[in-house]
Every structure is written in C-alpha cells, then in structure tokens.
Amino acid sequence: MTEQRWYAGVDWASESHYVFLTDGTGRKIGEKIFKHSGEGLAEMAAWLMTASGAASSSQIYVAIEVPHGPVVETLIERGFTIHAINPKQMDRFRDRFTLAGAKDDSRDAEVMASAVRTDPPCFRLLAALDPTVIELREWSRIASDLGTERNRLTNRLREQLWRYFPAMLELESDLGAPWLLDLWELAPTPGKAARIREGTVAKLLKRHRIRRFDAALVLDGIAQTGCASCRGDG
Numbered sequence: 001m002t003e004q005r006w007y008a009g010v011d012w013a014s015e016s017h018y019v020f021l022t023d024g025t026g027r028k029i030g031e032k033i034f035k036h037s038g039e040g041l042a043e044m045a046a047w048l049m050t051a052s053g054a055a056s057s058s059q060i061y062v063a064i065e066v067p068h069g070p071v072v073e074t075l076i077e078r079g080f081t082i083h084a085i086n087p088k089q090m091d092r093f094r095d096r097f098t099l100a101g102a103k104d105d106s107r108d109a110e111v112m113a114s115a116v117r118t119d120p121p122c123f124r125l126l127a128a129l130d131p132t133v134i135e136l137r138e139w140s141r142i143a144s145d146l147g148t149e150r151n152r153l154t155n156r157l158r159e160q161l162w163r164y165f166p167a168m169l170e171l172e173s174d175l176g177a178p179w180l181l182d183l184w185e186l187a188p189t190p191g192k193a194a195r196i197r198e199g200t201v202a203k204l205l206k207r208h209r210i211r212r213f214d215a216a217l218v219l220d221g222i223a224q225t226g227c228a229s230c231r232g233d234g
Helices: 038-052 070-077 087-094 105-118 131-164 166-170 178-186 198-207 215-222
Strands: 006-011 016-022 028-035 060-064 081-084
Touching: 006 038, 006 105, 016 038, 016 105, 028 038, 028 105, 038 060, 038 070, 060 070, 060 105, 070 081, 087 105, 131 166, 166 178, 166 215, 178 198, 198 215
Parallel strands: 006 060, 060 081
Antiparallel strands: 006 016, 016 028
C-alpha cells in the first residue's frame, strides 16, 4: 500500500513565508503566511501537521528554493521531508501556471507544491547537517554581516573626518583599527589633540603594540590640519 503524502510549497522571504499545502492528488488544502521568527516557524510546522492530518511529519513533502537556513533547519528538525529547487528550474515550473513574469508569493508557493508532487526528480532531497557544520555556517554568516557593518561605519567615519579632522586620516588606512579609535577618543578635535601629552600617546601605542611610529610622530601628524576653523574644541 502506497504511503499517503501531502505536498507543501514555501515561498520564503526575510520577514515572512507563504505556505501552500495540497493533498496527494494536488487538491488545495490551505495556504497561510507565517512570520520569520522562532514562534512563526514553529507555528508553520504545527499548521502543516494539523491542516494535513498526517500521522507523521515525514509524509509531508516540502519544497523550497533554498537548501539551508532557519526555515529548512526547523522543518528538518521536526521530521518533514524537505526538497530544494534551483530558482532557474523554478522559473520553468512557473510557466505552467502563468506566462507573466511578475512574482507572486501565493502562486510561487503553489507552483512548488505542485512541482514536488509531479516532478520530484527535479528537486534535491535535503538531510540534516552535522551540528558542527550548522554552527560553522552560522558563525560564517555572522562574520560576514559584521564585516559589512564595519565597512559601513568606517566609511561614515572617513566622511566625518574629512570634514573637520583630515590629519587623522593620514595615520592609518584602516579607520576601524582599535588603536586609532582609542586615539580619536582621546583627541576628538584638532584643538584637543594639541593638548595631549606625548606620554599619554606613548602609552596608547605601547598598549596596542604599535611600533611603526612613535608618539612624537603621531602628535606631529594630528597637529597638521587643513581646516583652520576646526582647530578649536568644537
């Protein structure tokens, strides 16, 4: 006897996910939007089980365009049978429903639910990853996000220094360098920079193990500014 199955398509997004569910014959059972949050993903899993009436989550075949991420990992952890599809292949299946190129979340979810039922060989069955791999992937993503944010903030810092304290830019190409940020905190304006003691700067350089120049050179550098009106404390 063939095991009864249900088929769901998940059109994922950064803030919410559209889910379309059918039975084994392709008859629509329901569709619903879930928020992208821990609570929302748990609600998605619970709804799939309740709406389908499946005895086991493995009987529900879920199609999605991404092979990893919170949605995939949540559903795999709960035992659903997850299949990923290449977005370009998805475009071909979408032509079965409409020739219009405009994206429609509801239609895309329906297309995936239909395609995983009729053409499973076009999908890639996903399996649970080793927890270490998942952790490394998340750390890699976090590192990438932090790197992007760091670049954004240093670009903003560069723009501000060009306006009133360009001499600070001559000291270090990496404006996010910890020693430069500490120096800027000590000397936020050219006026305050002129009153810093050489010994204070020497201690800062020693603490950060900066050996390519000495305190006198740093003080001489930040004393040079082309903005005469910026020499005060502002």
